[in-house]
Amino acid sequence: MKITPKQKKSFQENLTAKNIKWGEFGVVTISENDDHQEYQRLVHNPTELFFGFYHNEIFQSLYPDIGGWYVEYSPGSNNTPIASHPTVKNWEAVMELFDTWSELLKLEIEAYDFLDKLKEFSRSQSEINNLPTDAEQQFEPSEEIFIKEQLDHFSEKVSKLNLLPEQLSEINLKLDYLNSRIDKKYPRVDWLNIFVGTIISTLSGVGMENLKDPSVIEHLKILFHTITAGRFLK
Known part of the structure; x- marks a missing residue:
C-alpha cells in the first residue's frame, strides 16, 4: 500500500x-x-x-x-x-x-536543535555568543547557590523519567561532579565549558533519548540563559 x-x-x-x-x-x-x-x-x-x-x-x-x-x-x-x-x-x-x-516529533526536533546550539556554543564561545566582560571572574556566592539549586532541580526532573538504574546513576555522578566544581573558584567561562561538555556528553549518550523530555530541555535552556547573562538562547 x-x-x-x-x-x-x-x-x-x-x-x-x-x-x-x-x-x-x-x-x-x-x-x-x-x-x-x-x-x-x-x-x-x-x-x-x-x-x-x-x-x-x-x-x-x-x-x-x-x-x-x-x-x-x-x-x-x-x-x-x-x-x-x-x-x-x-x-x-x-x-x-x-x-x-x-x-512528539516537534519536541524531538527542538531537543536536537538545543543540542546543536550547545555544540556550536562550545566550539566558539567568545565569537558567537559575546560573553559578558565578567566571564573571567568567579561566581558570586549567591550565584553558586542558585546554580546548585538548579542542578538539584534538574536531578529531580531526571529521576522522574523512564531511565534504567545504571543510566540514572551515570547522570547523577556527572551532576555531582558539576556541583563539586562550582565553588572551586573557577572563572565563569571555565565552569561553563565543563558544564557544556558534561551536558552534551549526557544528552548524546547511547540510550539517553528519554532525557530529551520537554521539561528537562526547557530547564536546561533557562539555566544556560541565566549563567551566560542572556547571551545563550536569547
Missing part, C-alpha cells in the same frame, strides 16, 4: 502547521507485515522517527465496527521504541494518531 497524494497532502498540512519542514521527510517501503502486506512509512530523516500505516480492506469489510487500519510510529507512548495501533476504525482516527506523533 502506497501513500496516496491526498494522504500525503493531509500529512504535509499537519506538519506545516507545526513549523516542521516537509522537505526533511522521506518515504520507505516495508516489504511485509503480519498481514503479509507491503506498506510505507513516512520518515523524518534528521531524527529517523517514522509514522507508518496500512489499510486491510478485507478485515474492514468483515469487522466494520472495529476498523481495518493499522498504525505504528516511533517513539511510542512513554518513550517506548514503537507504538502500535492494530485496529484503527477510519482515516480520521489515523490522522488523530498522526497529530499525536507530529507533536
